[in-house]
Amino acid sequence: MISFKNVNKYFGDFHVLKNINLTINRGEVVVIIGPSGSGKSTLLRCINKLETISDGSLTVGDKEIHDKKTDINKVRQHIGMVFQHFNLYPHKTVLENITLAPINVLRKSKEEAKKTAEFYLEKVGIPNKASSYPSQLSGGQQQRVAIARALAMKPEILLFDEPTSALDPEMVGEVLDVMKALAKEGMTMVVVTHEMGFAKEVGDRIIFIDEGRILEEADPVEFFQNPQDERAKLFLSRIL
Ligand code: ADP
Numbered sequence: 001m002i003s004f005k006n007v008n009k010y011f012g013d014f015h016v017l018k019n020i021n022l023t024i025n026r027g028e029v030v031v032i033i034g035p036s037g038s039g040k041s042t043l044l045r046c047i048n049k050l051e052t053i054s055d056g057s058l059t060v061g062d063k064e065i066h067d068k069k070t071d072i073n074k075v076r077q078h079i080g081m082v083f084q085h086f087n088l089y090p091h092k093t094v095l096e097n098i099t100l101a102p103i104n105v106l107r108k109s110k111e112e113a114k115k116t117a118e119f120y121l122e123k124v125g126i127p128n129k130a131s132s133y134p135s136q137l138s139g140g141q142q143q144r145v146a147i148a149r150a151l152a153m154k155p156e157i158l159l160f161d162e163p164t165s166a167l168d169p170e171m172v173g174e175v176l177d178v179m180k181a182l183a184k185e186g187m188t189m190v191v192v193t194h195e196m197g198f199a200k201e202v203g204d205r206i207i208f209i210d211e212g213r214i215l216e217e218a219d220p221v222e223f224f225q226n227p228q229d230e231r232a233k234l235f236l237s238r239i240l
């Protein structure tokens with residue numbers, strides 16, 4: 001579904017992603033972990049071309065993301081993204097946040113978009129918040145709206161960039177539960193997170209990245225019991 005082949009990325013002279021080779025299959029949940037500044041967000045953002053790669057090849061489905069002939073907006077319709085800071089429109093209601101792209105991009109009728117939004121609000125456990133504004137919701141509820149908004153576009157892939165890092169501890173669980181349910185349903189997910197419990201329980205594969213390089217790629221059980229890479233060992237000893 002997603003394939004990086006010898007991908008490098010520079011920010012000016014700074015070599016942020018170093019020879020990345022990574023394949024993500026349909027229905028897989030891949031968890032990316034690593035120290036702050038190691039390139040996790042950049043790697044994720046390359047997948048929907050929020051960042052461009054410097055060389056190598058990156059394909060999503062059968063589309064080469066960086067081919068000039070690829071209509072990136074088409075590709076993006078199939079890739080949902082959930083950010084650390086929710087990124088909801090503050091002056092729009094929950095319903096408007098969720099229906100905006102289905103109406104404007106997918107050309108859905110207002111009625112149909114509303115129905116879809118209500119379906120996904122129910123799914124993320126906040127069916128009665130449609131007419132609220134983001135500021136009237138808790139962080140956990142806002143992040144669940146952001147997930148519902150992504151789902152309303154019926155994506156084939158969901159990218160999560162530290163979706164629980166900005167939340168108060170008591171709200172982390174409610175967001176992880178929604179993500180777990182999506183994983184169970186077979187959604188293809190790439191998740192950057194520091195939630196090691198989630199990584200262990202839900203991840204099909206762990207990718208450990210440090211200073212722009214994938215240093216270890218492993219089954220979660222093996223990774224947490226017996227990490228091979230020295231820097232992965234050090235990282236785990238610091239956060240567990
Ligand atoms: P992570 O998500 O693992 O914390 P990032 O992918 O955000 O790491 O960043 C990796 C490195 O690239 C960091 O050193 C960061 O400062 C740098 N970086 C990120 N975005 C930019 C940018 N737009 N311009 C220059 N440097 C950047």
Ligand code: MG
Nearest residue numbers: 040041042161
């Ligand atoms: Mg990041």
